[in-house]
Amino acid sequence: MEEEGTEMEMEAEESQSQPKSQSCDNVNSIKRFGLKNSIQTNFGDDYVFEIVPKNDWSLMAVSLSTNAVKLYSPATGQYSGECKGHSSTINQISFSGPSTPHVLHSCSSDGTIRAWDTRSFHEVWSVTAGSQEIFCFSFGGSTDYLLAAGCGSQIQFWDWRNKKQVACLEESHVEDVTQVHFVPNDQNKFVSASVDGLICIFDTGGDINDDDHLESVINVGTSIGKVGFFGETNKHLWCLTHIETLSLWDWKDGQNVASFENARSLASDGWTLDDVDYFVDCHYPGEGENLWVIGGTGAGTVGYFPVNYGGAATIGPPEAVLVGGHTAVVRSVLPMPSVQGKSAQSHEIFGWTGGEDGRLCCWFSDDSSEINRSWISNAMVMRSPKTLKKNRRNPY
Numbered sequence: 001m002e003e004e005g006t007e008m009e010m011e012a013e014e015s016q017s018q019p020k021s022q023s024c025d026n027v028n029s030i031k032r033f034g035l036k037n038s039i040q041t042n043f044g045d046d047y048v049f050e051i052v053p054k055n056d057w058s059l060m061a062v063s064l065s066t067n068a069v070k071l072y073s074p075a076t077g078q079y080s081g082e083c084k085g086h087s088s089t090i091n092q093i094s095f096s097g098p099s100t101p102h103v104l105h106s107c108s109s110d111g112t113i114r115a116w117d118t119r120s121f122h123e124v125w126s127v128t129a130g131s132q133e134i135f136c137f138s139f140g141g142s143t144d145y146l147l148a149a150g151c152g153s154q155i156q157f158w159d160w161r162n163k164k165q166v167a168c169l170e171e172s173h174v175e176d177v178t179q180v181h182f183v184p185n186d187q188n189k190f191v192s193a194s195v196d197g198l199i200c201i202f203d204t205g206g207d208i209n210d211d212d213h214l215e216s217v218i219n220v221g222t223s224i225g226k227v228g229f230f231g232e233t234n235k236h237l238w239c240l241t242h243i244e245t246l247s248l249w250d251w252k253d254g255q256n257v258a259s260f261e262n263a264r265s266l267a268s269d270g271w272t273l274d275d276v277d278y279f280v281d282c283h284y285p286g287e288g289e290n291l292w293v294i295g296g297t298g299a300g301t302v303g304y305f306p307v308n309y310g311g312a313a314t315i316g317p318p319e320a321v322l323v324g325g326h327t328a329v330v331r332s333v334l335p336m337p338s339v340q341g342k343s344a345q346s347h348e349i350f351g352w353t354g355g356e357d358g359r360l361c362c363w364f365s366d367d368s369s370e371i372n373r374s375w376i377s378n379a380m381v382m383r384s385p386k387t388l389k390k391n392r393r394n395p396y
Helices: 024-028 263-268 385-391
Strands: 030-040 048-053 060-064 068-072 079-084 090-095 103-108 112-117 122-128 134-140 146-151 154-159 164-169 177-183 186-194 198-203 214-219 224-230 236-241 246-250 255-260 278-283 292-296 302-308 320-322 330-335 349-355 359-365 375-377
Touching: 048 090, 048 349, 048 359, 060 090, 068 090, 068 103, 090 134, 103 134, 112 134, 134 186, 146 177, 146 186, 154 177, 177 224, 186 224, 198 224, 224 278, 236 278, 263 278, 263 292, 263 302, 278 302, 278 330
Parallel strands: 048 330, 134 177
Antiparallel strands: 030 359, 030 375, 048 060, 060 068, 068 079, 090 103, 103 112, 112 122, 134 146, 146 154, 154 164, 177 186, 186 198, 198 214, 224 236, 236 246, 246 255, 278 292, 292 302, 302 320, 320 375, 330 349, 349 359
16 A cells, blocks of 8 residues: 655654753753654554665655665655565665666665666666575775675675676675675775674775785674774774674774773663663764764664764763654664755755654754754754864864
């Protein structure tokens, strides 16, 4: 059954208390926001897995547990259509770059990566990994023609122009590969992470193979869920594991920058709400050195917790809290361009969240005194480049 997004203007209820260690100065700098609207993506018990934006932010794609991807306007919540074709769980989605802005990519446990034209919602091409499930993918390489994917315990590479496989790495990991990324601004460098607890760094120049192109290995020691880059030169790597630990690394020399084995406890100590049960993601705004880990409760409350790693490694009180929108685990958080540092068509929209309650929730800024339970520190909002240079916080 198809649905249109319905807008429900709501205000969060008055706060019962502020986070335990929030200072008076920080409270005064808080910019508040509340739930703007909520969209029920399906009728039933379907999950929202992931929300990703188109390059120009005119569209956002939402992967669902129905093995379909639905498309909405991030500014209005207007439903556009859906892409259907996968026969098993969709594990990752991503829009193409500026050269083909209307193309959306998805990978699935059905062993395929598919490309969709988001104007017609039709599949335009696909590649297959045989009988292997595909858990992740990334485009890059020195010529930007490589498509890499985690296929079971293998890493397979294709030339996406002709869809021919150019390499298959079979020895670097012994369990499912959960993440693959080409390094931003250093596209020959490539990072993979796996359930086996290893992060592998490769150079993908020339003929790719396990023996000659594996440069270094980082042993995290437990099953890895997500990794991502942060810092001025993308030299740092954050890592979230399936047992909810967080660690930070310098991927160039393999050194551990900080480890948070008790990350959930540290985050939970920063507020008076329910304990943090899981981490959704990490947020890096694209400039500076600041990093936030996004934690959530089973009841659907989400907080942005600052990660301090220069000197004593700590997780601070949340600088943004989204409460009152979800009733179950939140799977994905999409900050809007006003937070990412780009011009926003959506004015005061902070972002979108999706979860296991099948809801998409849109959050917006509101300076009124009536919205007190959902709030955001001004430090979370990206400033203009000139202002950033003057006011950038440096943990070192």
